[in-house]
Amino acid sequence: MAKQTPNYGLTKSDLEEFYDVEVQNSNMDIIDNELKILDEGKASSAELTSLEQTVTEYFEHTTNYIEVNLLMNQSIPTTEYVRLIFNNKVTDNPNLFDLLPDGKIKIKKKGRYLIQGQVAFGANGTGRRILNIFVEKAGSTLISVAKSTSLPFADNLSDRKQISRLINLNANDTIYFSVYQTVTDGLPLLVSNEETYLTVGMV
Structure with a gap:
């Protein structure tokens, strides 16, 4: 029986199952959509500066x-x-x-x-x-x-x-x-x- 990945719900076919192009296309659609969201959400320079400060602060407290x-x-x-x-x-x-x-x-x-x-x-x-x-x-x-x-x-x-x-x-x-x-x-x-x-x- 096919399983799904935990984060994005990609379908993982079992070894005994035949290849299904519709399953593959569905997985590619999910990946394409997530990449588009990631691309549209690229951090600004101010956000990247804030991230660097957060990382530095973490190392100061461990x-x-x-x-x-x-x-x-x-x-x-x-x-x-x-x-x-x-x-x-x-x-x-x-x-x-x-x-x-x-x-x-x-x-x-x-x-x-x-x-x-x-x-x-x-x-x-x-x-x-x-x-x-x-x-x-x-x-x-x-x-x-x-x-x-x-x-x-x-x-x-x-x-x-x-x-x-x-x-x-x-x-x-x-x-x-x-x-x-x-x-x-x-x-x-x-x-x-x-x-x-x-x-x-x-x-």
Whole structure:
């Protein structure tokens, strides 16, 4: 007997049932409608700013998180994703997280996690930039869980950009933060160590 998904009522046919195009079309209609609602409800700049403040306030009132940053500025070459090498723990909960030598954060307990990353850009880069938080699952499956839109070039070291994501994670999943820049002059992009960080908290 066919079952329905709990959130959107999509029909899941049993293995012994024959393929029914009407069931498939009904599922696609539901998905199309939900995507339209999501697209029409995109957050404004003010709403996104409020969300960032809420995330920051959450981390200020919990100990179930890790925050890591850079000990020195990192140079980002052009036209490639570069993983930020976090090598300094600002705050840590060793029961939940490990900071690995390659700058990744390893999850030690299955649960729901809030991830927030911020990058402070130097003024030396003239290209457009993209931030991306990746989760590496068991079996080396790589998933992009938070990605910024293409950002304009930086004009000073106070140019900071954030991305956040709430996601379910399993033990031994790893998280890392990458930056991409595309430029015409070939100058590497400087990422400032003072305001660049990655924070992961269990909620």
